[in-house]
Amino acid sequence: MKTLFASFCLLFSFFSSCQQKGGNFETLSVEDFVNVINDPEVQRLDVRTVAEYSEGHIPGSMNVNVLDESFAAVADSVLQLSRPVALYCRSGKRSKKAAHILSEKGFKVYELETGFNGWVEAGQQVEK
Numbered sequence: 001m002k003t004l005f006a007s008f009c010l011l012f013s014f015f016s017s018c019q020q021k022g023g024n025f026e027t028l029s030v031e032d033f034v035n036v037i038n039d040p041e042v043q044r045l046d047v048r049t050v051a052e053y054s055e056g057h058i059p060g061s062m063n064v065n066v067l068d069e070s071f072a073a074v075a076d077s078v079l080q081l082s083r084p085v086a087l088y089c090r091s092g093k094r095s096k097k098a099a100h101i102l103s104e105k106g107f108k109v110y111e112l113e114t115g116f117n118g119w120v121e122a123g124q125q126v127e128k
Contacts, residue, residue, distance in 0.1 A: 025099040025109035027092075030122040033112045037086045043079055045087040047071075047098040048116070052090060058119060059127040061088075066098040072105070081106055088112035088119065 028036060036042055037058070044061035046053050053063040064074050066089070075098075079085055085107050089095040092115040099111040112119065120126060 025103045025111055027096075027099075027111045027113045029113055030118055030124060033086060033088075033110065033119075034124065036084070036110050039084075041083050042110070043083050043085045045075075045079070045085050045098070046116070047087055047089045047094050052116075054128070056120070056126040056128050057116070058088065059125055066094045066101070071098070072101055075102060076105070079107065084108040084110065086110040086112070089115050091115040091117055 037044055037060075044058055046057045046061040046063045047066035048057075048063070049065050049067070050063060053061075057063065062078055064071060064078065068074070079102075085102055087095050087098050087102070087109065088111065089098070092111070092113055095111045095115060099109045103109045114121070
């Protein structure tokens with residue numbers, strides 16, 4: 001039993017360290033995300049599709065689809081490395097992918113945990 005537990009701990013620590021290797025970013029609640037984006041230095045980035053973005057988005061956000069092959073290159077061309085990035089998608093899955101990519105490039109990244117859906121449910125402002 002002790003051997004099984006030790007093996008599980010070893011396996012868990014291996015996978016945990018692999019996850020952390022993918023980038024360093026902060027995942028925030030809606031309330032904390034609001035506080036971060038109130039800073040004018042923070043760049044707002046919506047990583048959903050153009051169609052999703054046009055249906056509504058967080059005011060002042062740029063749109064770069066993380067599913068496009070050119071995401072990293074386009075993000076490099078529109079974002080300033082010296083300024084933090086606050087990003088979101090619909091539910092949180094795609095934003096994690098984008099957060100990993102950008103943090104590996106050296107950006108300081110904040111990701112909205114609940115995505116745009118959580119933003120809307122929390123009654124936050126939306127722009128069309």
